[in-house]
Amino acid sequence: MSEQARRTPVGPPRRLGTPTPAHLSSDVLERAHQLISLYPEPRSALIPLCHLAQEQDGWLTPEAMADIAGLVGVTPTEVLGTATFYDMLHTEPVGTHVVSICTNIACILNGAAELLEHAESSLGVNAGGTPIDGTITLEEAECLADCDRPPCVQVNHRFVGAQTPESFDQLVAELRAGSRAADIPNHGTLIRVRRTTGLVADPEQVASERADMAEAQAQRAAAAEAAKTASDSAGAKS
Numbered sequence: 328m329s330e331q332a333r334r335t336p337v338g339p340p341r342r343l344g345t346p347t348p349a350h351l352s353s354d355v356l357e358r359a360h361q362l363i364s365l366y367p368e369p370r371s372a373l374i375p376l377c378h379l380a381q382e383q384d385g386w387l388t389p390e391a392m393a394d395i396a397g398l399v400g401v402t403p404t405e406v407l408g409t410a411t412f413y414d415m416l417h418t419e420p421v422g423t424h425v426v427s428i429c430t431n432i433a434c435i436l437n438g439a440a441e442l443l444e445h446a447e448s449s450l451g452v453n454a455g456g457t458p459i460d461g462t463i464t465l466e467e468a469e470c471l472a473d474c475d476r477p478p479c480v481q482v483n484h485r486f487v488g489a490q491t492p493e494s495f496d497q498l499v500a501e502l503r504a505g506s507r508a509a510d511i512p513n514h515g516t517l518i519r520v521r522r523t524t525g526l527v528a529d530p531e532q533v534a535s536e537r538a539d540m541a542e543a544q545a546q547r548a549a550a551a552e553a554a555k556t557a558s559d560s561a562g563a564k565s
């Protein structure tokens with residue numbers, strides 16, 4: 328088999344994402360392009376773009392994943408495969424508040440199982456479920472790194488401290504009433520204030536550096552090919 332044939336993948340051609348993003352808003356797209364410019368390879372920005380899309384919609388919709396795939400040059404399936412690896416990314420709709428109860432060792436020894444049972448009963452859903460009003464998604468979590476305040480509870484990845492069944496009900500009532508909006512923004516919001524300095528790259532400089540990198544790669548490939556040809560030819564003569 329020739330070298331070219333050996334390198335050519337078999338199977339159907341890869342279907343990359345939407346060539347022109349249709350779902351992400353213009354603001355999100357602008358930020359997406361800024362993020363992509365920070366990395367040597369566009370696909371390295373995949374996870375930050377997933378967070379951006381999740382901030383827009385509250386979860387990662389198929390349409391957003393198709394847009395992201397097109398932006399970074401991968402298939403929507405590759406975006407989905409990456410997103411499903413990470414707990415913070417949700418590929419199905421979730422409530423505006425994702426409530427996570429840790430049931431790992433320090434928390435289970437301090438009432439986490441009873442708290443989770445109470446939460447399931449009071450919300451009327453099993454862990455992983457969302458009551459019909461769409462405000463809360465209940466989640467059973469592994470260690471959340473707040474082991475000294477068991478049983479540990481997070482809402483939208485913000486720590487809310489140890490909870491009793493009574494304080495949990497109070498917390499849920501506050502979330503539903505919107506009175507915790509100041510300290511717990513809706514699901515998907517990582518930061519409220521965007522940086523305007525620091526993490527910004529000059530697009531022309533990035534394009535120039537990418538061109539230099541591609542040229543260097545091409546030169547290395549040509550040198551390796553020449554060395555191989557010389558070696559083959561020396562072997563044939565001996």
Ligand code: FES
Pocket residue numbers: 429430431432433434435469470471472473474475477479
């Ligand atoms: S065991 Fe629950 S936060 Fe670590």
